Amino acid sequence: MPTYPDLKLYIGGKWRSSPETMPVLNPADESVLGFLPIARQSDLDDALLAAVEGLRVWSCTAPRKRAEIMMRASSLLRERNEEIAFAISSELGKPIRQARLEVIRGCEFFEWDAGEAQRLYGRVIPSEPGIRYMTVRQPIGMVAAFSPWNFPMSQPARKVAGALAAGCSIILKAAEETPGGAIHIARAFHDAGLPPGVLNLVFGIPSVISDYLIPQDQTRLIAFTGSTAVGRHLTSLAGRHGKPVLMELGGHAPVIVCDDVDPHQAGILSATRKVRNSGQVCTSPTRFFVHERVFDRFVDAFTRQAAATVVGNGIEEKTEMGPVANARRLEALTALSEDALAKGARVLTGGQRIGDKGYFFAPTVLADVPDHARVMQEEPFGPMAIINRVASLDEAIAKANALPFGLAAYGLTHSAANVDKMINLVEAGNLSINTLEASVAETPFGGVKASGFGREGGEEGLLHYTVVKTVSHKMEL
Numbered sequence: 001m002p003t004y005p006d007l008k009l010y011i012g013g014k015w016r017s018s019p020e021t022m023p024v025l026n027p028a029d030e031s032v033l034g035f036l037p038i039a040r041q042s043d044l045d046d047a048l049l050a051a052v053e054g055l056r057v058w059s060c061t062a063p064r065k066r067a068e069i070m071m072r073a074s075s076l077l078r079e080r081n082e083e084i085a086f087a088i089s090s091e092l093g094k095p096i097r098q099a100r101l102e103v104i105r106g107c108e109f110f111e112w113d114a115g116e117a118q119r120l121y122g123r124v125i126p127s128e129p130g131i132r133y134m135t136v137r138q139p140i141g142m143v144a145a146f147s148p149w150n151f152p153m154s155q156p157a158r159k160v161a162g163a164l165a166a167g168c169s170i171i172l173k174a175a176e177e178t179p180g181g182a183i184h185i186a187r188a189f190h191d192a193g194l195p196p197g198v199l200n201l202v203f204g205i206p207s208v209i210s211d212y213l214i215p216q217d218q219t220r221l222i223a224f225t226g227s228t229a230v231g232r233h234l235t236s237l238a239g240r241h242g243k244p245v246l247m248e249l250g251g252h253a254p255v256i257v258c259d260d261v262d263p264h265q266a267g268i269l270s271a272t273r274k275v276r277n278s279g280q281v282c283t284s285p286t287r288f289f290v291h292e293r294v295f296d297r298f299v300d301a302f303t304r305q306a307a308a309t310v311v312g313n314g315i316e317e318k319t320e321m322g323p324v325a326n327a328r329r330l331e332a333l334t335a336l337s338e339d340a341l342a343k344g345a346r347v348l349t350g351g352q353r354i355g356d357k358g359y360f361f362a363p364t365v366l367a368d369v370p371d372h373a374r375v376m377q378e379e380p381f382g383p384m385a386i387i388n389r390v391a392s393l394d395e396a397i398a399k400a401n402a403l404p405f406g407l408a409a410y411g412l413t414h415s416a417a418n419v420d421k422m423i424n425l426v427e428a429g430n431l432s433i434n435t436l437e438a439s440v441a442e443t444p445f446g447g448v449k450a451s452g453f454g455r456e457g458g459e460e461g462l463l464h465y466t467v468v469k470t471v472s473h474k475m476e477l
C-alpha cells in the first residue's frame with residue numbers, strides 16, 4: 001500500500017517544516033492524514049528571494065532545455081501514478097480510478113506546455129526600408145498562483161506548467177485541504193533537475209499569503225482557480241497594485257437536451273458525469289434543460305443511474321463516488337436541497353447526507369425546480385443535478401444564459417442547426433456537444449462573465465505568462 005506524503009514547504013529547492021501546522025483530514029472517515037506546515041512571513045520572504053533567483057536562471061534557459069526538464073518531471077509523475085493517486089484519493093475522497101486519470105491529465109498539461117514552450121514565436125513586421133520591427137515574447141516574471149482543493153494534482157499542474165513553459169518562476173500556494181498532488185509535483189521537478197527557486201510551494205492561511213504576495217514588486221501575475229467571490233477579491237487586490245490576473249472561477253453549467261437524442265442514453269451519460277469527483281468540478285453538468293418531449297424518459301434514466309451509484313471510500317476500487325471534500329460542502333448541499341424542496345422542487349433521489357461518519361452526500365436529483373430556488377443561482381459544487389423541462393431550444397438557451405456564470409455549457413443533439421444556434425448564442429467559455437468533457441490539454445479553457453477571464457491550456461494558455469516586447473531596429477543611426 002502506498003503511503004501519504006510527508007507534508008512540507010518547498011522553497012529555494014529545499015524542503016522545510018514550520019513550527020505551526022494544520023491537520024489534513026481524510027473526508028471518508030475524518031481521520032488525520034498528516035500535519036501541514038503553515039508558512040510564516042519569513043518563509044514567504046525566502047520564497048520571494050528564491051523566486052527572483054529562479055527567474056534569473058530559468059528565463060535564460062533555452063526553451064528546449066525547459067521542455068526537457070518538464071518532460072522528465074512528467075515522466076516521473078507517470079511512474080509514480082499509484083502513489084499520487086493514493087494521496088489524492090485519501091485527502092479528497094476521490095475514487096481511486098478517477099485519481100489515476102487526474103494524474104495522467106496533470107501530466108498531459110506538463111507535456112502540452114513543454115511543447116508550447118518551444119513555440120513562443122515572435123514576428124517580423126514589414127515597414128519602411130531601413131527599419132525592422134520585431135516582437136519577442138518574454139516571461140512575464142514571477143507568478144503567484146493559488147490552486148483549489150478539488151483537483152489536487154491537475155490544478156496545480158495547470159499553473160506550474162504555464163509558468164515554467166513560459167520561463168517564469170512561480171510561488172504556488174496549493175490548497176491546504178489537499179496538499180498531496182502539489183507536493184508530488186514539487187518532488188518530481190526537484191528530481192528532474194529543476195534549478196532551485198523556479199518552483200516554490202507554500203501553504204498557510206490563504207488570505208495571509210495572498211495579501212502578502214500580491215503587492216510585492218516581484219509578483220508579476222496572479223493566477224487563481226476557485227470561487228467567484230474569492231477571485232473577485234483577489235482581482236481587486238491585484239488591481240490596486242496594478243497586477244494582471246488569470247482567473248478561473250465558478251460555473252453552473254447548463255446542459256441542453258434536445259428532442260432528437262435518445263433520452264435513456266443521454267440520462268445515463270449525464271448522471272454518470274454528474275457524480276464525477278462528487279460533483280465538485282467547476283465544469284460539472286448541473287442545470288439540465290430537457291425538451292418536454294423527452295423529459296420523462298430522461299429523468300427516469302438519470303434518476304435510476306444516479307441512485308445506483310456505488311458510494312464509498314474513494315480508495316476502494318469499486319467506488320464510483322466518494323465523500324464530498326469537507327463539512328462545509330455537506331452543510332451547503334443540505335441547505336440547497338431543503339430550500340429547493342420548500343420552494344416546490346421534487347427531490348427524486350438523495351437530498352441528504354449518508355451516515356454520520358465521513359462527509360458523504362447522496363447523489364441528488366431535483367426536478368421542476370423553480371427559478372427562485374437558491375440552487376438555481378448558486379453553484380452547488382456537489383453531486384446535485386437540477387432537471388427542468390423546456391418547450392424549445394430558444395427557451396433552453398435563454399435559461400442557460402440567465403445566470404452571471406459562463407464557464408462550461410453542454411448540448412446534446414444530432415442537429416447541425418441546433419449546434420450552430422448554440423455556438424452563436426450560448427454564453428460560455430467552453431461549449432461541448434454530445435460530450436460532457438469540457439477541457440483537454442490541447443484546448444484553451446476558461447470562462448466569460450462571472451466565471452473569470454483568461455485561458456489555460458491550448459495555444460492561448462501561455463499568452464498570460466508572457467509579455468510582448470516590440471523591437472524597432474533602424475539599420476543606421
Ligand SMILES: NC(=O)c1ccc[n+]([C@@H]2O[C@H](COP(=O)([O-])OP(=O)(O)OC[C@H]3O[C@@H](n4cnc5c(N)ncnc54)[C@H](O)[C@@H]3O)[C@@H](O)[C@H]2O)c1
Binds near residue numbers: 227
Ligand atoms: N473553480 C473551481 O475549480 C473551484 C474550486 C474550489 C472551490 N470552488 C468554489 O468555491 C466554493 C466553496 O469552496 P470553499 O469552501 O473552499 O470556499 P472559498 O471560497 O473559501 O475558497 C475557494 C478557494 O479559494 C481559496 N481562497 C480563499 N480565500 C482566499 C484568499 N483570500 N486568497 C487566496 N486564496 C483563497 C481557498 O483556499 C480555496 O481553494 C465552492 O462551492 C465552489 O463554488 C471552485
Ligand SMILES: O=S(=O)(O)c1ccc(CO)cc1
Binds near residue numbers: 150282283438440
Ligand atoms: O477535468 S476538467 O473537467 O477538465 C476540469 C476543469 C476545470 C477544473 C477547475 O475546477 C477542474 C477540472
